[in-house]
Amino acid sequence: MSLDKIYTPSEKIxxxxxxxxxxxxxxxxxxxxxxxxxxxxxxxxxxxxxxxxQKKTVGQICSAIALEYESDMEKIENGVxxxxxxxxxxxxxxxWKN
Amino acid sequence: xxxxxxxxxxxxDQTFDSKFLSFETNTPLEENIVIHHxxxxxxxxxTIDPENRIYFRPPWAIYSAGKQWIYQWINAEPPFHNYFxxxxxxxxxxxxxxxxxxxxxxxxLKGGLTSLTLFPTDxxxxxxxxxxxxGCILHSxxxxxxxxxxxxxxxxxxxxxxxxxxxxxxxxxxxxxxNIIRKKDNDHILSxxxxxxxxxxxxxxxxPLKAILFLEKSDINxxxxxxxxxxxxxxxxxxxxxxxxxxxxxxKSLDFLTHLSQQVPCWNLKFNKxxxxxxxxxxx
Numbered sequence: 001m002s003l004d005k006i007y008t009p010s011e012k013i014x015x016x017x018x019x020x021x022x023x024x025x026x027x028x029x030x031x032x033x034x035x036x037x038x039x040x041x042x043x044x045x046x047x048x049x050x051x052x053x054q055k056k057t058v059g060q061i062c063s064a065i066a067l068e069y070e071s072d073m074e075k076i077e078n079g080v081x082x083x084x085x086x087x088x089x090x091x092x093x094x095x096w097k098n
Numbered sequence: 099x100x101x102x103x104x105x106x107x108x109x110x111d112q113t114f115d116s117k118f119l120s121f122e123t124n125t126p127l128e129e130n131i132v133i134h135h136x137x138x139x140x141x142x143x144x145t146i147d148p149e150n151r152i153y154f155r156p157p158w159a160i161y162s163a164g165k166q167w168i169y170q171w172i173n174a175e176p177p178f179h180n181y182f183x184x185x186x187x188x189x190x191x192x193x194x195x196x197x198x199x200x201x202x203x204x205x206x207l208k209g210g211l212t213s214l215t216l217f218p219t220d221x222x223x224x225x226x227x228x229x230x231x232x233g234c235i236l237h238s239x240x241x242x243x244x245x246x247x248x249x250x251x252x253x254x255x256x257x258x259x260x261x262x263x264x265x266x267x268x269x270x271x272x273x274x275x276x277n278i279i280r281k282k283d284n285d286h287i288l289s290x291x292x293x294x295x296x297x298x299x300x301x302x303x304x305x306p307l308k309a310i311l312f313l314e315k316s317d318i319n320x321x322x323x324x325x326x327x328x329x330x331x332x333x334x335x336x337x338x339x340x341x342x343x344x345x346x347x348x349x350k351s352l353d354f355l356t357h358l359s360q361q362v363p364c365w366n367l368k369f370n371k372x373x374x375x376x377x378x379x380x381x382x
Contacts, residue, residue: 014348018356019328025335025352027343040332 001081003059006096007052013092015049022046024092039092044069048083055096058084099231099280100127103214105135105206112209117292121302131227132193133214137203140184144168152344158222160342165189169342183216191227221276221293225341229350233280234358235339239313240277240288243269247288247305248379249277250367251337252313257369259296261313264373268380271299276339279307279358286362309363309382310334316368319375321382323365330364331355 009015015024024039041049044065051061062076069076087093100123103109146161146168153160156174160167169185172178182202186195194215198206202216213220225235239250239258243265250261262274272290274297280287286307294300312324312333324330334355369375 014345014352016352018331018352019326019360021328023352025348027345027348 001058001084003057003062003077005058006055006098007058007084007088007093008055008096009053010091010094015053022049024049026091039090044079045083048080052087052093099129099131100125101131101133101214102126103133103135106137107135107203107206110209113206113211114214115210115212117212117294117298117300118214120300121292123302129231131191133223134193134195135206135216136195136197137200137206138197140186140197144184144186146170153342155342158342160344190230191223194223219293220291221339222341224278224291225339226347228278228280229347229354231280232282232354233278234351234354235276235278235291236334237275237337237339238277239274240272240290241265241269242272242288242301242303242305243379245305247272247307248382249279249288249307249310250313251310251333253337256313257315258313260315260371261369261375262297262299264369264371264376265379266297266299268376270301270303271297272303272305273300281354281357286358307362309365310358311365311367311379314366314368315370317370318368319370319372319378320368321365321378322368323363327359327364330359333364334359 012027013024014027015022022041022045047065047068048061051064056064058080062073062080065076065080066073084093144163146163150162151159152162156178157171159170159172159178161170165188167187167189169187170180171182172180182199184197187193196215198216205211206216215223217223221235228234236249236251237253239262241248250258252258259274262271265271272288273294275295276291276293278289278291280289287304288307289304290301292300310330311321338351338355367375
């Protein structure tokens, strides 16, 4: 996965801050295999999601997380790439085509 | 809220299933939803623009058409022909003109209908229109105990029918499977529905909702506050009846559940089959 790529939330989801937790629900059940029709993110996931909403590149997402957490960049990149792969598989994000 | 059913054909004592009797009234409330069953072709002036499709998942497709929505029952395979029924409604679902085909007409004339909409379930209509009226349907057992509403929330096998059996000696069972919650002024109001589970007792009674209890079968009987409002929200969301989800429906439903989990006391309820849990509920 290139660090220059940009991903954006799918039109088939709604994301909401509910009582301090970022919650994502699919508009139509079935776009993802969600037992409870919901995803919620931890703190780093929330930073990544905010970047995705702002159409930041994968590299910029990693940098944003590196600003908040002391961890080596390789680990951060792997974590972000894994998250993006999962979100793509579930249909929660799509690749941004400018 | 009342639902008024009109039809082009006469309604007899045999048209609808007897389960509706508990909910029947001849006095429409100010908030009255009118369902008009028509047994004729959809009007020619109704035009459907594929670009205005807001929901598509056979057997249903929904289209936006100006201030109206059009629901079509469609075939599962391309080219997704419309059959059985077309529904024309306004944004708030305050009226529904349902155009039924000959197959549905035969079913209507045969009688014993188990839904007012003639859909497989009325949840589709109720679940959608309640979102626009500060409400929702939850997979739950609702009871009225001394005119106070208690909602026991849980999926299938969580123990809703078992709990209904335990509570029915002291309380009125509203419904053991699907219940309606609405915000009215400063109260949340609990009402049963005719979509019952194993316990056939249903009631058209509405009562103020005093507590929500998340069911857990156990060896003991114990009530504990939920760890957090977020936890309550998550568990309510898991049991929300989700009919033909569209973006605006989700927006309204998420708002409603957030307020519900913050404003109504929520508890985790462990219970066994001894029936002693009823004393805990009565003592709340």
